[in-house]
Amino acid sequence: MLERHRDTITVKKPDFALRKLKVIITAALELSNLKGFQVMSLRDLSSASGVSMGGLYAYFDTKDTLLKMILSEVTDAVQRTLSTPPPEVYGDPVAHLNWLIDAHVRMTEEMLPWFTFSFMEAKNFPRAARQKAVDSEELTERYIADVLNEGIASHVFRSDTSPLLAALIKPLLQDWYVKRTKYQRRAVPIDTYISTVQTLILSACLEKSGSGVDAVIRTQDTAAGSV
Structure with a gap:
């Protein structure tokens, strides 16, 4: 910064x-x-x-400059974290998707006040700042969509996987920090939340039914150790 x-x-x-x-x-x-x-x-x-x-x-x-500084840091964190997957997930859409989910949740855990601020305050931002927050959200969606498209092209993910899936994954990732109190009250650990989201998403797009859980188990250690 x-x-x-x-x-x-x-x-x-x-x-x-x-x-x-x-x-x-x-x-x-x-x-x-x-x-x-x-x-x-x-x-x-x-x-x-x-x-x-x-x-x-x-x-x-001005306060607007301070706002731009904070939002720029959020966008940079997303780009810096999600654009550099570990070599072992390249060419493996399942592992790559699991890694993206894991990396995003852990990133927002480490920068909780930043992401909470960006989400909760967005509606009150001036137009330019509001667009910056939207751009950051869309950046995450693009990373996810690219991996989903790679999986569809390689027949790992179903050909009828909805093009809306990437947009639907984003709210699941946001829920971890937006509704923090709910998960604290239910004593949900971060690893449980990550693996649940991974399994849910894979069940919606994997070509072979039933392999989602195995895929999560296979890549969970790699993803957790790389963030």
């Missing part, structure tokens, strides 16, 4: 800038998830972060 926004951030010392930026962004996400980004003022952010108003302006000039 620091390098991507060097044109906005005027602090010269990288170590100091990075420490302060982490404090500012953490406070912004916490405040936004508590009261909403629209309602949050820069004075609120200054108080919560312990950074003066003048100090905040050394990192961004």
